[in-house]
Structure formats: C-alpha cells, structure tokens
Amino acid sequence: MTEPERDEELVRRFRAGDADAFTTLVRRHQQRVYSLCLRVLGDADAAADVAQDTFLTVLRKLDGFRGEAAFTTWLHRVTVNACYDELRRKRRRPMLHVVAEGDREHEPGPPVRDHADEVAGTRDVAAALAQVPEEFRVALVLADVHDMAYQEIAEVLEVPIGTVKSRVHRGRLALGKVMGLEAGASAPQAVAGESRDGVGEPQADSSASEREP
Template sequence: MVRRAVDGDRDAFTELVRRHERRVFGVTMRMLGREQDALDATQDAFLTVFRKLDQFRGDSAFTTWLHRIAVNACNDILRKKARQPMLHLAGEDDRLPETGPPVPDHAGGVAGAIDVDRALLEVPEDFRAVLILADVHDLAYEEIAEILAIPTGTVKSRLHRGRLALAQVMGLETDRSSREHAAPAPPSEEP
C-alpha cells in the first residue's frame, strides 16, 4: 500500500489516511488536549506525509515515520501557541470536559479516561509524548526513540519520570513516594 502511494497512486494514499487517521488523531488529541488543535495537527501531519511521501525510504515502519510527523505537527502547534496570547471566545470551548473530582472507577471507564487525558496535559511536553506513545499506543522503546529522534535510554528515563509526574498530577502515590513519606511505625506494645 505504501509503495503504491509513493508511486503516485492517490487511492492508495487515501487508504493509508483512512487506516491511520484515528490513531494519528488519538496521538494529537492527547498531546494537545483541544479537539480543533488535534484536528489541525492531524491534517498538517497528513499534508506533510502527502508532500514528502517520496522521501519515505522505508528504513523504519511507515507508522513510525507517520507518528514522528504527527508529533512534530503537535510540537509546531504548541510552539505557535506559546508565542500567542490566549484568547478564548465564548462557545469555542472544545477542551476536554470538566468532570469535577475524579470518580473512583477502578475499572477505568470514560470518567477515568477523561481524568487521565486531562492530567496528561499537565505533564511536561517531553514526558507527555513518550507516555502517549508507550502507554497509550503501546510502542516499543526503540520505535519511540526513532519517532522522537532521541536515544533509547532517554525514552526509558522520560517514561519513568513521566509516569511519576502523571501520578503526582493525578494525586496518586507511587511506591517510592509512599516509602519516603510514610510515617514511622508506632512502637509495638508487647506484654
């Protein structure tokens, strides 16, 4: 399919978009947190793929190349937003919905997913990308390293730090923090 698209077959390219658009949108939505921004990044990513498809060498999987383009599109939008003052018009609120305090839902579910998605937006950008690619899209360390153009060791480090940061944002205790902050055991009263 990729080879046909590279050779100029527009139907093959349309099929590639159809196969991958939901996954790319999932990455962009979790990276950016706003539907319109995610749609823009998804569109930018596929436009870039269309323009540069002839440059795809096949050294890595097509999905790896596509994810890298999508992450770069998100980073471009985040950089633009950092330079612009925030103006949010009434009726334009397409951010993740407010749900109030987290709902105790040990099985996950929609409320838990929304809370995690919202918490991901509070995690530093470098950690967020690794968390999304590893824990949401279940990519291997090596593939994430290739997508983000960083060493595999950096992926592992950012994933660990990102998980700690996410747990902190969500108000969850990690094994490490609970050991560090645990109160000393009371003296035992033996008769």
C-alpha cells in the same frame, strides 16, 4: 480472506501514481494520528487541525520516505513534530485578559493545587496529561496509549533508548502526582484505560522485555 496490503506496498503504489493508495493509508491511520494529537495537545479542535496538517505533510514528503524505518514509525515522527509545532505556536499566542471593573491587579488566580485536586477527584486523565511536561507527555502517550516498544519510540523521537525510558518513567510519576495517585499506583493503566477507545487495535509489542513495569 484477502490479507490487507502492507503500508510499504501502499506507499509503493502511491509513488507509482495510485492516489487511492494514499486514501487507504489515511483511513488506516487517521484515528491513531488524531488520538496522539489529542493526548498531546489536550484540545479536540487543535488535534483535528494538526492531524489534518500531519497527513498533508505526509502527502508532501512521501516521495522522500526512504523506508529506513517502518512507515508507522515515520508517521508517528511526523505527527509528534506537528504537535510540537502547534505547542510552540500556542505559547506565542497572546493571552487576552479582560479585567472587570473593581478587580484588583494583585488578586491572585486559583492556585495550581486546586486544579490538581479537581483532576484527582474526577480522574480526568486528559486534563491531567495536559499538566505533564511536553517531552514526558509525548513519550508517555507513545508507550502507554499506543503500546509502542521503547526502541520504536527512540526512533520516533530520535533520542537514545535510555532517554525514552527516563521520559516515560518521569511522565508516569508526573501523571500519578497530578492524579493524586500514590507512588507505584497504576498511572499507566489509567492512561491506557481512558484513552484506548477510538485508538484502534494496539500493535503487538514484540519488545515487551524492554519495557519498564
């Protein structure tokens, strides 16, 4: 059985003018890229758009990829940056609110705790992740959904490994709180279990000893 070509070999072929090599890269990684976008953005349509934008960026910048990190590390970095761009655009979009006749301006919306209770009741991990602060959410998804070692996450996010550990830990605490889990409960397993389908086979974690329990 023929071994699949390594990503770096496909990159080399693409640079040599083989357009099919890029198609192979996209097919190999598109589900993982979409999964990351979906978990970070919490919106399927936005995730599909950002995943497409990610591969357009990769196509545009692939000639400049120097191979100082693994292709997958670089691809995750491009994906995360595209997600952050989308989150910034989302914050700038005006929120339209139509006040029905008879509504009172001072009437409050549903309290946040009501939504948290709903999430806790349904164990809707996707909705729960949306309530975790962005930088914690990204680190949490990379660690607990994509099974990435802390060192690789540090390379993706371009932050010290201690910062990664802190963000993952705080993300787990935040997610557990939103989901109504007691301290020490298995928020990481809940994320992984809910999100594993469709992500593809996880990469073996060669740095398991560096991972927090």
